[in-house]
Amino acid sequence: MPSLTVDVDAVTARKVFQLIDALEDLDDVQNVFANFSIPGDVQTELDSDE
Secondary structure, three states: OOOOOEEOOHHHHHHHHHHHHHHHHOOOOOOOOOOEEOOHHHHHHHHHHO
């Protein structure tokens, strides 16, 4: 668990998720860590976009 997290907006959250997906698809990558936090209103916005 990170000791410092960064709140992200919807646009940044989408970019972070795309980056994480791309990294996880690489054969050489075993673990991906992040220190971002998605506020509840942003999570609701992302869920409604799906």
